[in-house]
Amino acid sequence: MALLETRGLTASYGDFQALFGVDIMVGSGETIAIIGANGAGKTTLMRSISGVLANAPASILYRDEPIGALPAPDILARGIAMVPEGRKLFPSLNVEENLLVGNYGRKIDGPWTLESIFALFPILKERRNNPATALSGGQQQMVAIGRGLMSNPALLLCDEISLGLAPVVVRDIYGAFPLIRETGASIVIVEQDIAQALKVADRVYCMMEGRVTLSGRTADLSRADIHKAYFGTDHHELA
Amino acid sequence: MNWLDTILQGVLLGGLYALFAAGLSLVFGIMRLVNLAHGDLIVLAAFLILILVTTLGLDPFVAALIAMPLMFAIGWGLQYFLLNRTLGKDILPPLLVTFGLSIVIQNGLLEGFSADSRRVFAGSLESASVNLGPVTAGIMPLMTFFSAVAVIVCLNQLIYRTSVGRAFRATSDDPVTAGLMGIRPQRIFAMATGLAMVVVTIAALYLGTRANFDPTSGPARLIYAFEAVIIGGLGSLWGTLAGGIILGVAQTVGAAINPEWQILAGHLAFLAVLLFKPRGLFPRAVD
Amino acid sequence: MARGLLGAPPILGGMGLAILELDGVSKKFGALTVAEQISFAVGEGEALGIIGPNGAGKSTLFNLITGNIPADSGSIRFLGSDVTRTPPMARCLSGMGRTFQIPQPFEKLTVFENLLVAGAFGSRRREAEVSDRCAEILVDTGLIDQANVLAGSLSLLQRKRLELARALATEPKLLLLDEIAGGLTEGECRSLVATIRAIHARGVAVIWIEHVLHALNSVVERLLVLHFGKVIGIGKPEDIMASRDVREIYLGIEI
Amino acid sequence: MTMAIPSFTVETRTRASTLSAVAVVALLLLAFAAPFIVARGVIQDLFFILTMLVLAQNWNLLAGYAGLISVGQQVFVGFGAYTMFGCVILFGVDPVVAILIAGVFSVALAIPTAFFTFRLYGPYFAIGTWVVAEVVRLLLAQWKALGGGTGTSLPREATRDMMGVGAMRDLFGMKASEAGDALTYWLALILAVATIGFIYGLLRSKQGLGLAAVRDNEQAARALGVDARRMKTLVYLATAFMTGIAGALIYVQKARISPDAAFSVTDWTAYVIFIVVIGGIGTIEGPILGVIIFFLLQNLLADYGSWYLLMLGLLGIAIMLLAPRGLWGLFSERTGIQLFPVRRVLKGGPLNLTHRGGTHG
Amino acid sequence: APAIAQDAAIKLGYVSPQTGPLAAFGEADKFVIDSFLATTKSMGLNYEVVVKDSQSNPNRAAEVAKELIVTDEVNLILVASTPETTNPVATTCEAEEMPCISTVAPWQPWFIGQQGNPGDPGSWKPFNFAYHFFWGLEDVIAVFTNMWAQIETNKKVGGLFPNDGDGNAWGDKVVGFPPVLERMGYGLIDPGRYQNMTDDFSAQINAFKSGQCEIITGVVIPPDFTTFWNQAKQQGFAPKIASIGKALLFPQTVEALGNAGHNLSSEVWWTPSHPFKSSLTGESTAQVADAFTKATNRPWTQPIGFAHALFELAVDAMKRAGDPTDGDAVAEAIAATKLDTLVGPIAWDGKGLPPFAAKNIAKTPLVGGQWRLKDGGGYDLVITDNKTAPNIPVGGKMEAIA
Numbered sequence A: 001m002a003l004l005e006t007r008g009l010t011a012s013y014g015d016f017q018a019l020f021g022v023d024i025m026v027g028s029g030e031t032i033a034i035i036g037a038n039g040a041g042k043t044t045l046m047r048s049i050s051g052v053l054a055n056a057p058a059s060i061l062y063r064d065e066p067i068g069a070l071p072a073p074d075i076l077a078r079g080i081a082m083v084p085e086g087r088k089l090f091p092s093l094n095v096e097e098n099l100l101v102g103n104y105g106r107k108i109d110g111p112w113t114l115e116s117i118f119a120l121f122p123i124l125k126e127r128r129n130n131p132a133t134a135l136s137g138g139q140q141q142m143v144a145i146g147r148g149l150m151s152n153p154a155l156l157l158c159d160e161i162s163l164g165l166a167p168v169v170v171r172d173i174y175g176a177f178p179l180i181r182e183t184g185a186s187i188v189i190v191e192q193d194i195a196q197a198l199k200v201a202d203r204v205y206c207m208m209e210g211r212v213t214l215s216g217r218t219a220d221l222s223r224a225d226i227h228k229a230y231f232g233t234d235h236h237e238l239a
Numbered sequence B: 001m002n003w004l005d006t007i008l009q010g011v012l013l014g015g016l017y018a019l020f021a022a023g024l025s026l027v028f029g030i031m032r033l034v035n036l037a038h039g040d041l042i043v044l045a046a047f048l049i050l051i052l053v054t055t056l057g058l059d060p061f062v063a064a065l066i067a068m069p070l071m072f073a074i075g076w077g078l079q080y081f082l083l084n085r086t087l088g089k090d091i092l093p094p095l096l097v098t099f100g101l102s103i104v105i106q107n108g109l110l111e112g113f114s115a116d117s118r119r120v121f122a123g124s125l126e127s128a129s130v131n132l133g134p135v136t137a138g139i140m141p142l143m144t145f146f147s148a149v150a151v152i153v154c155l156n157q158l159i160y161r162t163s164v165g166r167a168f169r170a171t172s173d174d175p176v177t178a179g180l181m182g183i184r185p186q187r188i189f190a191m192a193t194g195l196a197m198v199v200v201t202i203a204a205l206y207l208g209t210r211a212n213f214d215p216t217s218g219p220a221r222l223i224y225a226f227e228a229v230i231i232g233g234l235g236s237l238w239g240t241l242a243g244g245i246i247l248g249v250a251q252t253v254g255a256a257i258n259p260e261w262q263i264l265a266g267h268l269a270f271l272a273v274l275l276f277k278p279r280g281l282f283p284r285a286v287d
Numbered sequence C: 001m002a003r004g005l006l007g008a009p010p011i012l013g014g015m016g017l018a019i020l021e022l023d024g025v026s027k028k029f030g031a032l033t034v035a036e037q038i039s040f041a042v043g044e045g046e047a048l049g050i051i052g053p054n055g056a057g058k059s060t061l062f063n064l065i066t067g068n069i070p071a072d073s074g075s076i077r078f079l080g081s082d083v084t085r086t087p088p089m090a091r092c093l094s095g096m097g098r099t100f101q102i103p104q105p106f107e108k109l110t111v112f113e114n115l116l117v118a119g120a121f122g123s124r125r126r127e128a129e130v131s132d133r134c135a136e137i138l139v140d141t142g143l144i145d146q147a148n149v150l151a152g153s154l155s156l157l158q159r160k161r162l163e164l165a166r167a168l169a170t171e172p173k174l175l176l177l178d179e180i181a182g183g184l185t186e187g188e189c190r191s192l193v194a195t196i197r198a199i200h201a202r203g204v205a206v207i208w209i210e211h212v213l214h215a216l217n218s219v220v221e222r223l224l225v226l227h228f229g230k231v232i233g234i235g236k237p238e239d240i241m242a243s244r245d246v247r248e249i250y251l252g253i254e255i
Numbered sequence D: 001m002t003m004a005i006p007s008f009t010v011e012t013r014t015r016a017s018t019l020s021a022v023a024v025v026a027l028l029l030l031a032f033a034a035p036f037i038v039a040r041g042v043i044q045d046l047f048f049i050l051t052m053l054v055l056a057q058n059w060n061l062l063a064g065y066a067g068l069i070s071v072g073q074q075v076f077v078g079f080g081a082y083t084m085f086g087c088v089i090l091f092g093v094d095p096v097v098a099i100l101i102a103g104v105f106s107v108a109l110a111i112p113t114a115f116f117t118f119r120l121y122g123p124y125f126a127i128g129t130w131v132v133a134e135v136v137r138l139l140l141a142q143w144k145a146l147g148g149g150t151g152t153s154l155p156r157e158a159t160r161d162m163m164g165v166g167a168m169r170d171l172f173g174m175k176a177s178e179a180g181d182a183l184t185y186w187l188a189l190i191l192a193v194a195t196i197g198f199i200y201g202l203l204r205s206k207q208g209l210g211l212a213a214v215r216d217n218e219q220a221a222r223a224l225g226v227d228a229r230r231m232k233t234l235v236y237l238a239t240a241f242m243t244g245i246a247g248a249l250i251y252v253q254k255a256r257i258s259p260d261a262a263f264s265v266t267d268w269t270a271y272v273i274f275i276v277v278i279g280g281i282g283t284i285e286g287p288i289l290g291v292i293i294f295f296l297l298q299n300l301l302a303d304y305g306s307w308y309l310l311m312l313g314l315l316g317i318a319i320m321l322l323a324p325r326g327l328w329g330l331f332s333e334r335t336g337i338q339l340f341p342v343r344r345v346l347k348g349g350p351l352n353l354t355h356r357g358g359t360h361g
Numbered sequence E: 001a002p003a004i005a006q007d008a009a010i011k012l013g014y015v016s017p018q019t020g021p022l023a024a025f026g027e028a029d030k031f032v033i034d035s036f037l038a039t040t041k042s043m044g045l046n047y048e049v050v051v052k053d054s055q056s057n058p059n060r061a062a063e064v065a066k067e068l069i070v071t072d073e074v075n076l077i078l079v080a081s082t083p084e085t086t087n088p089v090a091t092t093c094e095a096e097e098m099p100c101i102s103t104v105a106p107w108q109p110w111f112i113g114q115q116g117n118p119g120d121p122g123s124w125k126p127f128n129f130a131y132h133f134f135w136g137l138e139d140v141i142a143v144f145t146n147m148w149a150q151i152e153t154n155k156k157v158g159g160l161f162p163n164d165g166d167g168n169a170w171g172d173k174v175v176g177f178p179p180v181l182e183r184m185g186y187g188l189i190d191p192g193r194y195q196n197m198t199d200d201f202s203a204q205i206n207a208f209k210s211g212q213c214e215i216i217t218g219v220v221i222p223p224d225f226t227t228f229w230n231q232a233k234q235q236g237f238a239p240k241i242a243s244i245g246k247a248l249l250f251p252q253t254v255e256a257l258g259n260a261g262h263n264l265s266s267e268v269w270w271t272p273s274h275p276f277k278s279s280l281t282g283e284s285t286a287q288v289a290d291a292f293t294k295a296t297n298r299p300w301t302q303p304i305g306f307a308h309a310l311f312e313l314a315v316d317a318m319k320r321a322g323d324p325t326d327g328d329a330v331a332e333a334i335a336a337t338k339l340d341t342l343v344g345p346i347a348w349d350g351k352g353l354p355p356f357a358a359k360n361i362a363k364t365p366l367v368g369g370q371w372r373l374k375d376g377g378g379y380d381l382v383i384t385d386n387k388t389a390p391n392i393p394v395g396g397k398m399e400a401i402a
Ligand SMILES: Nc1ncnc2c1ncn2[C@@H]1O[C@H](COP(=O)(O)OP(=O)(O)OP(=O)(O)O)[C@@H](O)[C@H]1O
Pocket: A013, A014, A016, A018, A036, A037, A038, A039, A040, A041, A042, A043, A044, A045, C152, C153, C154, C155, C156, C157, C158, C183
């Protein structure tokens, strides 16, 4: 059964249209990767699903309910959490408080508690009383993910979580994904690093200029397909 | 002896300023909202207390207790329906809207209550005083000061110890991301302003019992409230208390030298603090 | 090997004169040391890469070089003169161009006007003299379509390109790039590398902070590794990449 | 990498702006002739409009273009006015000369003020400027020779024998008070035209572009070689000069001064902010539109006492909520018309360049 | 549609503070003007009154005065209430050569306050068009000291003078309280000018306490007096007499003091028991006050009489001027006034005035009174001294504050 579905989703900033009829589907317990060039509209898609941008109600269905027009807090209350692009930690709050704020709107029992997040990222327990801004970029990304998990979401949206991270940190962060999947949550990741994306995702959507240009199971896609979907040209023409 | 008294009176006056400023500080700290109508809202609350006292024959303190939830509702509504729409990076829209609001409240009160000056009577408390060895202090000023301290302690507990307080601070940093955490910034802001109005009611109680007020007496003290907030540093409530006391003491000391210098001395103290600490005494790490 | 590379400062990789020399530069934020006795030099027309874990102090090092943050101690020389106490603006005017890791566009100006500001002020010329060059830079950096669009409406990566374009418009002798390749697709990355190579080929010295190593290594002649505010290695990319410290601390390859 | 690029051109002029240039010249000729055409009452209304316009344009330059939101501009109105009174009463200087001296003194006051307030940002700056204005007011209220807190009046002879009044009486057969009105009106007109000309010239210059950059992001501007501090200081001093002159001129016409009146935050700053914001901040057209609306409102409603002020407050709120860029902003967004364009639009080249920019600000 | 008017109406301009902090002064204006228009109509006179609100703002006062002169083309301007209103209007009228009658401001702040350099009496000049009637500081000093003489004190006086038009005049070392009190053997402690809306008076209270003052005087705005009086009580300072100008004019402001208003004393310029009649309507003071209370449901206030008198003077002067549009003639008529009004006889004849002010000032009688708590609540103003105007009956003797 589809946990989340978008149907002909469109989105605009003022008179500039960023999404043109996007259809994607996320199954229960599935991990999806969304890839695409800069400005393709990936972040816009995430913002639409998470309720930061308002859309037509029926263009986004969650457990078969239309949620397109709901504001962000209502979306969270239904079980969709987001790790936003650029971490967006709260600088006035320390690490622990940043994590605690994550379940402000949704206090349900589940696998994720302060303790289990500290178990997932032990370094955060050490730095729990530091202001979030005093952490390194990687640690901040861990806080952002932990904060997203605190509400025990059924669906976790992650926008470019490896951006600007040292390779060792990227490895650590992606190392946490199997544990998250084990809890039964579905995950959508937006990722530029195709290799990384292909490694963790069950299925991939590729976007270009506000449209989905390719989708399929990771195993079935060739690099050439992906290139074509990315640029609308063949790999060789580019060089 | 005399100097001791001057300092004491200054500190107590500082309590009054801190009380005027505490609500402002809360709103300023959480929403970066420069509320020019704050003084008029204090006067509005004073009129509310006055109505309760005169029509129901209540004790002013009881009246203030009843006025608190009413003012909370007014603050909540004001923020939710009006001020929320002005928030953003630019400080000008809230500045202008609250200036408009200030004019509206003043003239609305003028239409409703005429320009007469009014008082709220606190009975014999008004002239009561205690002897503290070499100096005497009025009961009302002492109560004002301790109310200011109590308000600040409570607000601090709320902001730094509760989940609502965390939501306040998070929303203050970044309302959009706070929304992703399930926080409804609109309501959080409304609640903050509501709370500020509760503090405003307390300030109104002491304003109304201390001296006459009329619909236009709001703005006169607004500048002191702002000074207290800024001396303390944006978002620091204890700083606001310190700011109030610095202002109060500067004024009484200035007046002791020559009454011509009273208000000037307060302003000069403010400028001196900013000269050395452009972000106030206790600035927040991030702005 | 790290030892050997950390010999007496300043260390100059290639030949020629040093355009930038740092000598014992240190900086603390409260108890946190973000730069400790940093000494190195960059030759005229050289390209130097900087890598290091998150929070190592790379961006802070840039801020020290450009003067956005004053150094606690040590000295910085640029084009032969001491600029340790010089404000950022003057350093820019003498030929330092930089990008910010978190892009800082002028949001209410158009992309083209953003460049005009950089061109007219950064190279002290009249607007009319620089407008053609600014347009060319927009073409080079792929922003020409957005020329008359408000910078505030750009996406994150478009903003990063604008950072680069603006830095170029100041006609720098030394270009400081802070993580401009992150989040690019392969093709975009390749064209970015080509752009930077072209700039470098014109004789502009480049210092580039980047986590995307293959892009970095295809441009720079030397790599500098920063860890907890200290230089723990500097040298040829292939040597650095092979070093044990770097593999462990940065790449996370267990040995 | 670099290829041959078809040439680009940069444009700021629009058709509306060319038309408006023509209209402005015609309007100016008419305005200069006004004292011979219309009644004295109209001249006084125009004087009010022009002086408020000068104040509004200056505040707009400060807040809308330099990002310096000051609520203390009344300090220059008051200081300019007091300087003029001091010169006239204590030293017998001709009021017209005293007006210029007032401008110079305002700049002299602005230098230490800038030194202090420029250390502050955002709301701190706003409140800081207000307190500075209060301090100057309180200090001048101690100056007994000019009446202290009571205030003082300009001697009747001073305005009557003002430079040019005699000549106008002889030439045009005007009464002294009429000639005085016409003279102050012309001065106000010259001042308003000079102010707008100066601001427009500044904005179209390289410095104006730098100013916009500083307002948007000071740190980045500095890093690109813009001397943010110098630029803001220059703007601040220029507005102090023009505001001081306007203040002196206003009080030549009022002939009576007191500290509370001359340093009134409501009259000289709050209403000015109101004018700028309802018209549209960050545009030259905005304050012009704003001052006209403000004048009409005042004339239509002022006799309703507190209801007038109440309406004014509500209107300010409504405009801020419904048209945050002001009425001119609203109009300009709908129609794309700009009378004083400053946006540099890149045209030509190989690509069809889209235009998605609004007005500055 | 009206046919050709028989006679163009005589246009009077009227400026007063109807809104803002001084609005209490303008409270009676509507009543006075309405009854004035009704009276003149019934008398077959054609008057029109253009009313302008100064909003308690001196800038605005000057503006509306110009408007009245230039746009409304009135024939005479009447202005009332505090130097903040009267001075800008009078200055404007003088410059525009528009006749003007002004009242409700002691004459010194009005006359001296309009001089270019108030500190230099040699430079003071009389006005040609601006005329003022009210009492002066010499009167209030006489009234206060007469009241004080009724009670045994140590003759030590504490002064509260703010830095405003009134305060500077009252505290002036030449024309104000200090020289007179010294001559009469009183010791004055004047800590200095303070700003209005001050929140703390402990400096003054300390000075008065250490100077052992038993009398307090000054000209204070109402909120400041409440602050001062409460603080004085809290800090154990209890003078026997407090004679305060301005703050204690209106019953509402005294009531705002609660019981603490009992036996405070003040200058009294007009009451319903003043033995005067209106030259227009023939009504007595009591009748006018009653009519006001009936019409507005509010207690009488002192400005009623003076607002009324302004219009009496206007009609009288216009009658004698011949051509109402001839400003010079109207000004001359005003100067020649001899009229018995609701506030007493008025003539600009220089009686009781120094030569420099003789031309432009006419004095009205002033007496002193004390506010007494009524049994059922509320206050009565009891006249306790009439040495300065014996024709006004006293209602009791001075009492020390308990
Ligand atoms: N606030 C905004 N106002 C106007 N246009 C915007 C805004 N945010 C994004 N856009 C535009 O929408 C398009 C899609 O942006 P989006 O951020 O969704 O892309 P993305 O795929 O996430 O790109 P990136 O890889 O650069 O993060 C871009 O062309 C961008 O310029």
